[in-house]
Amino acid sequence: MADTTWRASLGGAAENRSTRAWRVGSSAVIVAAVVLAVLVVPPLVNLDEQAVNLAAKLRPPSREHPFGTDDVGRDLLLRCVYGLRVSLLVGVVAAVVATVIGTAVGALAAATGGWVDRVVMRLVDVFSSVPHLLLGIFIVAMFRPGVWPVVISVALTHWLSTARIVRAEVLSLRSRPYVDAAISGGASRTRVIVRHLLPGVLPQAGLAAVLMVPHAIWHESALSFLGLGLPTHQASLGTLVQSARGSLLAGDWWPTLFPGLFIIVPTLAIAGLAGAWRERINPRRRSELML
Amino acid sequence: MKTAFQKLPWGPMARMTGRRALFAVPVLLAVTFGVFAIAAASPFDPVKAYAGTAGLTASQENLDQLRVNLGVDQPLAQRWWDWLTSAVRGDLGDSSTLRQPVADVIGERIGWSVLLAATAFLLAILVGTTLGVLAARRPGGWLDRAVTSLAYTLEAAPPFWIGLLAVWLFALKLGVLPSGGLTDTASSTVTAGQIASHLVLPAAVLAISQLPWFVLYVRQGVGDALGDDPVRGARARGLAERTVLLGHALRSGMLPVLTLIGSRVPELITGALLVETVFSWPGIAAATVSAATAVDFPLLAALTVLATAAVLLGNLLADLLYGLADPRVGFDG
Numbered sequence: 001m002a003d004t005t006w007r008a009s010l011g012g013a014a015e016n017r018s019t020r021a022w023r024v025g026s027s028a029v030i031v032a033a034v035v036l037a038v039l040v041v042p043p044l045v046n047l048d049e050q051a052v053n054l055a056a057k058l059r060p061p062s063r064e065h066p067f068g069t070d071d072v073g074r075d076l077l078l079r080c081v082y083g084l085r086v087s088l089l090v091g092v093v094a095a096v097v098a099t100v101i102g103t104a105v106g107a108l109a110a111a112t113g114g115w116v117d118r119v120v121m122r123l124v125d126v127f128s129s130v131p132h133l134l135l136g137i138f139i140v141a142m143f144r145p146g147v148w149p150v151v152i153s154v155a156l157t158h159w160l161s162t163a164r165i166v167r168a169e170v171l172s173l174r175s176r177p178y179v180d181a182a183i184s185g186g187a188s189r190t191r192v193i194v195r196h197l198l199p200g201v202l203p204q205a206g207l208a209a210v211l212m213v214p215h216a217i218w219h220e221s222a223l224s225f226l227g228l229g230l231p232t233h234q235a236s237l238g239t240l241v242q243s244a245r246g247s248l249l250a251g252d253w254w255p256t257l258f259p260g261l262f263i264i265v266p267t268l269a270i271a272g273l274a275g276a277w278r279e280r281i282n283p284r285r286r287s288e289l290m291l
Numbered sequence: 292m293k294t295a296f297q298k299l300p301w302g303p304m305a306r307m308t309g310r311r312a313l314f315a316v317p318v319l320l321a322v323t324f325g326v327f328a329i330a331a332a333s334p335f336d337p338v339k340a341y342a343g344t345a346g347l348t349a350s351q352e353n354l355d356q357l358r359v360n361l362g363v364d365q366p367l368a369q370r371w372w373d374w375l376t377s378a379v380r381g382d383l384g385d386s387s388t389l390r391q392p393v394a395d396v397i398g399e400r401i402g403w404s405v406l407l408a409a410t411a412f413l414l415a416i417l418v419g420t421t422l423g424v425l426a427a428r429r430p431g432g433w434l435d436r437a438v439t440s441l442a443y444t445l446e447a448a449p450p451f452w453i454g455l456l457a458v459w460l461f462a463l464k465l466g467v468l469p470s471g472g473l474t475d476t477a478s479s480t481v482t483a484g485q486i487a488s489h490l491v492l493p494a495a496v497l498a499i500s501q502l503p504w505f506v507l508y509v510r511q512g513v514g515d516a517l518g519d520d521p522v523r524g525a526r527a528r529g530l531a532e533r534t535v536l537l538g539h540a541l542r543s544g545m546l547p548v549l550t551l552i553g554s555r556v557p558e559l560i561t562g563a564l565l566v567e568t569v570f571s572w573p574g575i576a577a578a579t580v581s582a583a584t585a586v587d588f589p590l591l592a593a594l595t596v597l598a599t600a601a602v603l604l605g606n607l608l609a610d611l612l613y614g615l616a617d618p619r620v621g622f623d624g
Contacts, residue, residue, distance in 0.1 A: 126321045129599050129606075131557040133564055134579065138326065138595055141583035142333035218449060222565060225451045226580050241452055249470070253459050260452035267447035 020276075027272030034266050038085045058252050068254040071247050076255060080262045083235040087263075090151055090236065091216035097155035098216075099209040102162025107201065109163070110170035111193050121167070124160050132157040136219055140228045150229050154219045162208045169201040203281045211274045214267035221263055237263050303622040304611055311607045315600070320375075322599045326592045327371040337361055340387050340586050374592070384589035388582065393593045396578060403473065404574030407567070408559055410490060411497035412552075419502050423509025424541055430514055438506060446503035450562050454496040454569035461492060468492050471571040493570040500562040501555065508551070512544030519543070546616045553609030556602045 053073035061068045067076035109120040127135075139153035173179065174197065182196050217237070223229035224238025232239050237259045244255035330337075338358050349357075358364050365373070374384065383393035426438035445453075462470035469475065469492075474485045516522055517540045525535045560576065567577035575594065582590040614622045 123321075126318050126325075129318055129602050130322060130595060131560040131598050131602060133561040134595055134598050137564070137579065137583045138591060139329060141586055141591060142330055142335045142588075214447070218447075221449055222451065222561075225449070225565070226568060226583070228580075228583055241449075241455065245455065248455055248459055249463070251459070251463050253456070256452065256455050256459070260449065260456075263449060263452070264444060264447045268443060271443070271447070 023272050024276045027269040027276075030265060030269035031273060034084065034088070034269070037081050038088055041081050042085065058247060058255075060252075061254055067258045068252075070244065070255045076258055079235050079240060080237070080258050083237045083240045083259060084262050084266070086230065086234060086236040087217045087220055087238070088213075088266075090147065090154070090220045090230075091213045094151045094154035094158070094216040094220070095209050095212035097151065098158040098212060099162050099205055101155065102159035102208070103166050103198075103201065103205045105159065106163035106166030107170050107193060107198060110167040110174065111189070111197060117167075120163075124163055127157075128160050133219065133222060136223060137226065137228055140223055144228060145231055147230060147234075150220055150223055153223070154216045157219070158212055158216065162205060162212075165204055165208055166201050169204050170197050173197050173200045207274060207278055207281065210270065210277070214270050217263060217267070299615070300622065304614070307611065307614070307622040308607060311603070311610075315603045318603065319596060319599060323375060323378075323592070323596055324371055326595055327367060327374070330588055330592075331367045335586055335588065337588055340588065378593075383593045386582070386587055386590040388585040388587040388590070393590050396590060397575060397593065397597065400573060400575045400578055403572060404563060404567070404576055407490065407493055407497065407572055407574055408563055410494040411501065411562075412559065414494060414498035415501040415505050416552075418498065419505030420509050420541075420545065422502075423506045424513055424536065426506065426510040427513035427517065427540075427544070428536065435510070439510070442503040442506045445499060449565070450496060450500035451565040451569050453499055454493070454566055457492055457496055458569070471569070473573050489570075493566050493572050496569070497559075497562050497566045500566070501558065504555070504558070505548070508548045509545065512546075512548050513540050514544070516540040516544035547613075550609055550613040550616050553605040553607070553612065556605030560598050560601065 051074065053069070055073065056065075056069050057071055057073040059065055059069040059073075065075050065077065067080060070076055070079065105120060105124070109117045135157050136153040139156060140149050143149035143152070179192060179196050182192050187195070220229055220236060221238030221241065224236050225242045227242060230236045230239050232243055240259035241256055244259070248256045338354055338361060377384070381394060383397075385391065386393050386396050389396055422438050422442075426435040429435055458470045461468040469489050471489075471493075473489055474481050513536075517536075521543065522535060522539045525539045530538075563574065563576040564580060566572070567574045568580050571577065575597075579591065579594045579598075581587075582594065611622070614620050
């Protein structure tokens with residue numbers, strides 16, 4: 001429940017048409033810029049983001065280094081772009097895995113019904129009773145180090161709300177006449193699920209997946225910051241903040257500030273776009289979504 | 292004449308508490324088993340963790356003996372059952388990093404975590420209510436837009452990042468507050484004044500991480516209440532704007548929000564994990580992180596179960612308050 005609150009609250013506010021268009025437009029521009037930066041910059045620029053230059057260490061932001069340099073003279077703008085790349089990759093993979101698990105579990109529970117539904121949903125309740133980050137920390141602590149434990153730990157803690165959403169959606173679809181028609185026409189259970197129920201829940205599941213990406217990035221960065229996520233040499237947004245701690249305590253703010261902004265701005269942009277999409281796929285629920 | 296306290300529906304509330312306690316037993320059993328199952332599936336070896344660096348030079352014989360002593364050679368279900376039966380008797384095992392009984396670690400630290408979390412929560416409620424009411428007064432006005440934008444931005448900002456920037460600003464640049472710990476390094480005694488000054492930054496950052504949710508819900512609740520009949524009636528009677536806002540709209544708008552507080556325990560724990568680490572606060576969340584870093588399974592397992600129990604307790608509290616606040620809901624859940 002907490003999870004859905006988090007998502008819903010990033011949606012929309014009371015606003016008129018033009019501010020809404022502006023919000024959606026700017027969100028789209030930012031998301032496009034992020035995707036472009038992550039896909040195009042590394043091969044195009046062909047610079048070594050690991051290149052150490054001790055002669056230029058801890059330079060404040062300047063024209064040459066817009067974000068400054070870190071404690072071994074690496075350019076922070078480049079490091080942030082590479083960090084965003086790793087974090088985004090981890091976030092997208094974890095969100096896709098979590099959505100697949102959540103959709104499968106939710107659809108299975110709702111389509112089967114009976115004791116399977118009750119047992120599965122009870123398990124979902126049990127899983128939700130453990131705070132996400134704590135369960136993530138536990139999984140990573142047992143399996144570390146590496147990228148995969150982080151992906152798995154984020155995915156395993158985030159499929160619950162998708163399972164609930166998909167289950168509710170399938171339950172409502174199941175009572176529609178066209179499903180009755182398919183069943184009385186002799187369609188098998190698998191065919192009903194795959195042909196008639198799953199296509200109906202895909203928009204909801206897709207929306208949940210998109211909204212999960214910033215959440216997953218947030219989790220990855222928290223795990224990496226705690227020293228339990230990606231190894232320090234692998235620039236992710238969390239490891240960048242983690243390795244900037246020493247410089248920060250010496251008074252240099254820029255190695256900490258910019259990676260954090262790289263988490264916040266894409267998160268807000270993705271939430272802005274997803275909010276518009278959500279209003280489109282279920283306009284009736286708009287009043288609830290104000291929260 | 293019965294007092295208001297005696298008039299509370301104690302019977303239904305006690306029955307709800309009893310039902311929830313019964314439900315909590317299988318949940319906690321499942322969580323403890325899950326914790327053991329994850330550990331069993333992982334490459335983690337309790338013998339090596341227990342022996343530490345000595346394990347590198349120890350003979351195979353000694354390691355095998357240790358394996359038997361620790362009971363690691365037993366099957367998963369047996370180890371889980373042994374842990375569970377001694378946990379019920381109050382023995383949670385020994386922390387392998389702190390070389391101290393887990394129960395003692397928890398006992399020493401939980402008070403500091405509760406102090407931090409309670410202060411932060413009170414702060415979040417006060418500031419959140421104020422900002423939420425201000426925003427709700429004119430939906431779509433500049434203040435509303437500023438407050439909601441701030442709330443969304445803070446919601447997206449990682450608490451550890453806010454904490455680090457706060458350390459930079461208040462401890463390093465302005466030098467007005469200490470950067471972490473519980474007392475000054477030079478002092479050997481713990482005084483209330485020192486604790487208070489060390490509490491300010493972590494509590495403020497934890498409060499900020501809880502603030503967005505609160506602001507947005509109060510804004511929504513009060514905003515909805517402002518359009519309801521009682522408020523319109525109060526306006527029609529010519530009551531002062533202040534009375535209408537604080538006496539009518541806030542009261543009915545806040546009720547559902549206050550009842551939800553108990554359900555925020557997971558987010559509070561998440562925030563505490565990060566904030567206690569940033570500020571080296573000697574609480575239970577910081578211990579969780581160091582237990583995870585050192586793969587201290589006995590401590591980590593106990594803390595995971597404890598956190599789950601706290602979440603269930605918070606849910607119960609939320610539902611009890613909700614039933615009290617809105618008699619239509621009742622205590623059937």
